[in-house]
Amino acid sequence: AERPATAGHLAAYVDRRLDRDPAPRAVLLPLVTRLLDDGPEPVRAALAGILAADGAAAGAPLRRELREHLFAH
Template identity: 55%
Template sequence: MLHALAEVSIPALARRAAALVGEYIDHRPDGAAQAAAYVDRRLNQGPAARAVLFPLVTGLLRGALAPALVASGSPASRLLRAELPRRTAGGVRACTPASLCTGPACSSSVPPRARPATTGRW
């Protein structure tokens, strides 16, 4: 199914297809290999895929890494935990440990006032 979605070339439909891939991963985390194949196929389509891929890949990275990056961890890990979100998000300024976390796995790690007011979707 994701293979066919990667072939969608009409911009509005391609954005919706990417959103469907994100929703698929939300419901089926074991589908990460299929999502990676989707991203790979879209990357092969060149710069035109950027507008579709950037939000999807950023959201997938944030969702997958958020619990580890917002955990308090040891004192020795805190600097790296703060630095990694900035580096892995390709310079997205809003990407901080507090902004990464919107899912239930993060609810105890980030105080409610520090969590973004979203529906859990990026």
């Protein structure tokens, strides 16, 4: 990770997108699963933190799916 300080910003962006509506699923699912699988440790840790939160109801199904992916890997 060349810029580990950006991990928090990335996670905050994903958190905002998850809370808006499920429309970005086609983009967020592959992006976030790839980051959870192969991303730098600071990014994975920051994403784990936002996926652990409940968030808004609109993004709950995708957030749950990403959380399950995190636990499975």
